[in-house]
Amino acid sequence: MTTRVKIDIQAVWLEFKKDQANQELRNRLIENYFPLVRFNAERVWAKLPDGVDLNDLISAGVFGLMDAIEAFDMERGVKFETYCVPRIRGAMLDELRTMDWVPRLVRSKASKLEAARKELEAAHGRPPTDIELSEKMQLSIDEFDKLKSEASAVSLVSLNKKWYETDSYKDVREIDVVEDMKGEDPTLGIQKRDVMKLVTKGLNRNERLIIILYYYEELTMKEIGQTLGLSESRVSQMHSSIVARLKDQLHRRRPEFA
Structure with a gap:
Protein backbone atom coordinates (compact mmCIF):
# COMPACT_ATOMS: atom_id res chain seq x y z
CA MET A 1 0.00 0.00 0.00
CA THR A 2 2.81 2.41 0.95
CA THR A 3 4.65 1.74 -2.32
CA ARG A 4 1.55 2.47 -4.36
CA VAL A 5 1.04 5.85 -2.67
CA LYS A 6 4.65 6.85 -3.30
CA ILE A 7 4.36 5.87 -6.96
CA ASP A 8 1.12 7.88 -7.31
CA ILE A 9 2.68 10.97 -5.75
CA GLN A 10 5.71 10.66 -7.99
CA ALA A 11 3.39 10.48 -10.98
CA VAL A 12 1.52 13.57 -9.79
CA TRP A 13 4.82 15.43 -9.46
CA LEU A 14 5.88 14.48 -12.96
CA GLU A 15 2.57 15.61 -14.44
CA PHE A 16 2.52 18.82 -12.43
CA LYS A 17 6.02 19.81 -13.51
CA LYS A 18 4.91 19.43 -17.12
CA ASP A 19 2.02 21.81 -16.51
CA GLN A 20 2.39 23.93 -13.36
CA ALA A 21 -0.78 25.84 -14.20
CA ASN A 22 -2.81 22.71 -13.44
CA GLN A 23 -4.63 23.64 -10.21
CA GLU A 24 -6.01 20.13 -9.67
CA LEU A 25 -2.55 18.57 -9.59
CA ARG A 26 -1.23 21.29 -7.31
CA ASN A 27 -4.15 20.79 -4.92
CA ARG A 28 -3.44 17.05 -4.80
CA LEU A 29 0.16 17.79 -3.81
CA ILE A 30 -0.97 20.29 -1.18
CA GLU A 31 -3.39 17.74 0.25
CA ASN A 32 -0.67 15.09 0.38
CA TYR A 33 1.85 17.26 2.21
CA PHE A 34 -0.61 19.16 4.41
CA PRO A 35 0.20 16.98 7.48
CA LEU A 36 3.71 18.47 7.35
CA VAL A 37 2.18 21.95 7.66
CA ARG A 38 0.06 21.01 10.67
CA PHE A 39 2.93 19.16 12.38
CA ASN A 40 5.33 22.11 12.05
CA ALA A 41 2.64 24.65 12.98
CA GLU A 42 1.98 22.77 16.21
CA ARG A 43 5.69 22.63 17.01
CA VAL A 44 6.13 26.38 16.47
CA TRP A 45 2.90 27.21 18.29
CA ALA A 46 3.91 25.16 21.35
CA LYS A 47 6.89 27.48 21.95
CA LEU A 48 4.90 30.71 21.73
CA PRO A 49 3.14 32.71 24.47
CA ASP A 50 -0.66 32.72 24.68
CA GLY A 51 -2.50 34.77 22.10
CA VAL A 52 -1.22 33.26 18.87
CA ASP A 53 -3.85 31.39 16.85
CA LEU A 54 -2.69 27.98 15.61
CA ASN A 55 -4.90 28.32 12.52
CA ASP A 56 -3.04 31.49 11.51
CA LEU A 57 0.21 29.54 11.55
CA ILE A 58 -1.34 26.72 9.52
CA SER A 59 -2.67 29.17 6.92
CA ALA A 60 0.75 30.79 6.57
CA GLY A 61 2.36 27.36 6.36
CA VAL A 62 0.07 26.38 3.49
CA PHE A 63 1.27 29.41 1.52
CA GLY A 64 4.84 28.35 2.26
CA LEU A 65 4.00 24.87 1.03
CA MET A 66 2.49 26.24 -2.17
CA ASP A 67 5.63 28.30 -2.85
CA ALA A 68 7.80 25.24 -2.21
CA ILE A 69 5.74 23.15 -4.63
CA GLU A 70 6.09 25.80 -7.33
CA ALA A 71 9.85 26.17 -6.86
CA PHE A 72 10.79 22.51 -6.24
CA ASP A 73 13.32 21.12 -8.72
CA MET A 74 12.93 17.34 -9.00
CA GLU A 75 16.24 16.96 -10.81
CA ARG A 76 18.33 18.05 -7.81
CA GLY A 77 17.84 14.72 -6.06
CA VAL A 78 16.53 16.25 -2.81
CA LYS A 79 13.46 14.84 -1.06
CA PHE A 80 10.57 17.30 -1.20
CA GLU A 81 9.93 16.86 2.54
CA THR A 82 13.49 18.01 3.26
CA TYR A 83 13.15 20.92 0.85
CA CYS A 84 9.76 22.22 1.94
CA VAL A 85 9.90 22.13 5.76
CA PRO A 86 12.24 25.13 6.16
CA ARG A 87 10.04 27.11 3.77
CA ILE A 88 6.88 26.15 5.63
CA ARG A 89 8.41 27.22 8.95
CA GLY A 90 9.84 30.35 7.36
CA ALA A 91 6.40 31.38 6.12
CA MET A 92 5.01 30.89 9.62
CA LEU A 93 7.73 33.03 11.18
CA ASP A 94 7.18 35.71 8.54
CA GLU A 95 3.50 35.74 9.53
CA LEU A 96 4.39 36.09 13.21
CA ARG A 97 6.68 38.98 12.43
CA THR A 98 3.95 40.67 10.35
CA MET A 99 1.47 40.23 13.22
CA ASP A 100 4.00 41.75 15.65
CA TRP A 101 2.70 39.22 18.13
CA VAL A 102 5.45 39.87 20.71
CA PRO A 103 4.07 42.47 23.14
CA ARG A 104 6.13 45.63 23.67
CA LEU A 105 6.45 44.80 27.36
CA VAL A 106 8.04 41.44 26.51
CA ARG A 107 10.45 43.16 24.08
CA SER A 108 11.38 45.63 26.82
CA LYS A 109 12.00 42.84 29.34
CA ALA A 110 14.04 40.92 26.78
CA SER A 111 16.23 43.98 26.24
CA LYS A 112 16.73 44.36 30.01
CA LEU A 113 17.60 40.66 30.26
CA GLU A 114 20.24 41.00 27.55
CA ALA A 115 21.67 44.13 29.21
CA ALA A 116 21.89 42.33 32.56
CA ARG A 117 23.56 39.33 30.94
CA LYS A 118 26.21 41.52 29.27
CA GLU A 119 26.88 43.43 32.49
CA LEU A 120 27.34 40.29 34.57
CA GLU A 121 29.47 38.61 31.90
CA ALA A 122 31.78 41.63 31.81
CA ALA A 123 32.01 41.64 35.61
CA HIS A 124 32.67 37.91 36.06
CA GLY A 125 34.48 37.13 32.82
CA ARG A 126 32.06 34.26 32.08
CA PRO A 127 28.41 33.74 31.13
CA PRO A 128 26.19 34.37 34.18
CA THR A 129 24.01 31.69 35.71
CA ASP A 130 20.23 31.93 35.81
CA ILE A 131 20.38 32.53 39.58
CA GLU A 132 22.80 35.43 39.12
CA LEU A 133 20.60 36.95 36.42
CA SER A 134 17.42 36.57 38.48
CA GLU A 135 19.09 38.27 41.47
CA LYS A 136 20.42 41.04 39.24
CA MET A 137 16.93 41.67 37.84
CA GLN A 138 15.32 41.23 41.28
CA LEU A 139 13.05 38.43 40.06
CA SER A 140 12.10 35.11 41.62
CA ILE A 141 13.28 31.99 39.82
CA ASP A 142 9.75 31.31 38.54
CA GLU A 143 9.39 34.88 37.25
CA PHE A 144 12.81 34.70 35.65
CA ASP A 145 12.06 31.39 33.93
CA LYS A 146 8.86 32.86 32.48
CA LEU A 147 10.68 35.95 31.26
CA LYS A 148 13.47 33.87 29.74
CA SER A 149 10.93 31.71 27.88
CA GLU A 150 9.15 34.77 26.50
CA ALA A 151 12.41 36.51 25.60
CA SER A 152 13.62 33.51 23.63
CA ALA A 153 10.63 33.90 21.31
CA VAL A 154 11.71 37.47 20.44
CA SER A 155 14.80 36.12 18.70
CA LEU A 156 12.95 33.93 16.19
CA VAL A 157 14.35 34.44 12.69
CA SER A 158 12.59 33.71 9.44
CA LEU A 159 14.55 31.41 7.18
CA ASN A 160 12.93 33.11 4.18
CA LYS A 161 14.31 36.50 5.19
CA LYS A 162 16.74 38.01 2.68
CA TRP A 163 20.33 37.70 3.83
CA TYR A 164 21.67 40.05 1.17
CA GLU A 165 20.74 41.26 -2.29
CA THR A 166 22.45 39.83 -5.37
CA ASP A 167 22.70 40.85 -9.00
CA SER A 168 21.05 37.62 -10.10
CA TYR A 169 17.33 36.91 -10.27
CA LYS A 170 17.44 34.99 -7.00
CA ASP A 171 18.24 36.67 -3.67
CA VAL A 172 20.26 34.86 -1.02
CA ARG A 173 18.07 34.08 1.99
CA GLU A 174 18.83 33.02 5.56
CA ILE A 175 18.17 29.36 4.76
CA ASP A 176 20.86 29.44 2.07
CA VAL A 177 23.58 30.34 4.58
CA VAL A 178 22.50 28.25 7.58
CA GLU A 179 25.34 25.94 8.56
CA ASP A 180 24.62 22.24 8.16
CA MET A 181 25.67 20.91 11.56
CA LYS A 182 25.24 17.32 10.39
CA GLY A 183 27.55 17.69 7.42
CA GLU A 184 31.19 16.72 7.87
CA ASP A 185 33.80 19.38 7.27
Missing part, protein backbone atom coordinates in the same frame (compact mmCIF):
# COMPACT_ATOMS: atom_id res chain seq x y z
CA PRO A 186 35.96 18.04 4.39
CA THR A 187 39.02 19.74 5.90
CA LEU A 188 38.41 17.91 9.18
CA GLY A 189 38.10 14.62 7.29
CA ILE A 190 41.48 15.19 5.60
CA GLN A 191 43.06 16.06 8.95
CA LYS A 192 41.70 12.86 10.51
CA ARG A 193 43.18 10.78 7.69
CA ASP A 194 46.54 12.54 8.00
CA VAL A 195 46.62 11.94 11.74
CA MET A 196 45.72 8.28 11.25
CA LYS A 197 48.57 7.85 8.73
CA LEU A 198 51.01 9.53 11.12
CA VAL A 199 49.91 7.48 14.11
CA THR A 200 49.83 4.10 12.36
CA LYS A 201 53.11 4.55 10.48
CA GLY A 202 55.60 1.88 11.50
CA LEU A 203 53.03 -0.36 13.19
CA ASN A 204 52.39 -3.94 12.13
CA ARG A 205 48.98 -5.14 10.98
CA ASN A 206 47.57 -6.08 14.40
CA GLU A 207 48.89 -2.90 15.99
CA ARG A 208 47.33 -0.72 13.28
CA LEU A 209 44.02 -2.53 13.64
CA ILE A 210 44.03 -2.06 17.40
CA ILE A 211 44.51 1.70 17.01
CA ILE A 212 41.94 2.04 14.24
CA LEU A 213 39.32 -0.17 15.88
CA TYR A 214 39.74 1.41 19.31
CA TYR A 215 40.00 5.11 18.44
CA TYR A 216 38.18 5.35 15.11
CA GLU A 217 35.58 2.56 15.27
CA GLU A 218 35.21 2.89 19.08
CA LEU A 219 35.24 -0.85 19.74
CA THR A 220 35.99 -2.16 23.22
CA MET A 221 39.14 -4.16 24.04
CA LYS A 222 37.03 -7.29 24.25
CA GLU A 223 35.46 -6.70 20.82
CA ILE A 224 38.88 -6.01 19.30
CA GLY A 225 40.19 -9.24 20.82
CA GLN A 226 37.33 -11.19 19.28
CA THR A 227 38.04 -9.58 15.91
CA LEU A 228 41.77 -10.34 15.99
CA GLY A 229 41.56 -13.70 17.76
CA LEU A 230 43.41 -12.36 20.83
CA SER A 231 42.52 -12.25 24.51
CA GLU A 232 41.24 -9.00 26.00
CA SER A 233 44.26 -8.76 28.30
CA ARG A 234 46.66 -9.24 25.34
CA VAL A 235 44.93 -6.46 23.39
CA SER A 236 45.18 -4.21 26.45
CA GLN A 237 48.91 -4.93 26.80
CA MET A 238 49.55 -4.24 23.12
CA HIS A 239 47.53 -1.03 23.31
CA SER A 240 49.57 0.24 26.28
CA SER A 241 52.80 -0.60 24.48
CA ILE A 242 51.68 1.12 21.27
CA VAL A 243 50.61 4.28 23.13
CA ALA A 244 53.95 4.46 24.96
CA ARG A 245 55.86 4.14 21.68
CA LEU A 246 53.70 6.75 19.98
CA LYS A 247 54.20 9.22 22.83
CA ASP A 248 57.95 8.79 22.52
CA GLN A 249 57.84 9.24 18.72
CA LEU A 250 55.65 12.35 18.91
CA HIS A 251 57.83 13.83 21.65
CA ARG A 252 60.90 13.44 19.46
CA ARG A 253 59.06 14.97 16.48
CA ARG A 254 57.59 17.89 18.42
CA PRO A 255 59.84 20.49 16.67
CA GLU A 256 58.15 19.57 13.36
CA PHE A 257 54.77 20.77 14.68
CA ALA A 258 56.04 23.98 16.32
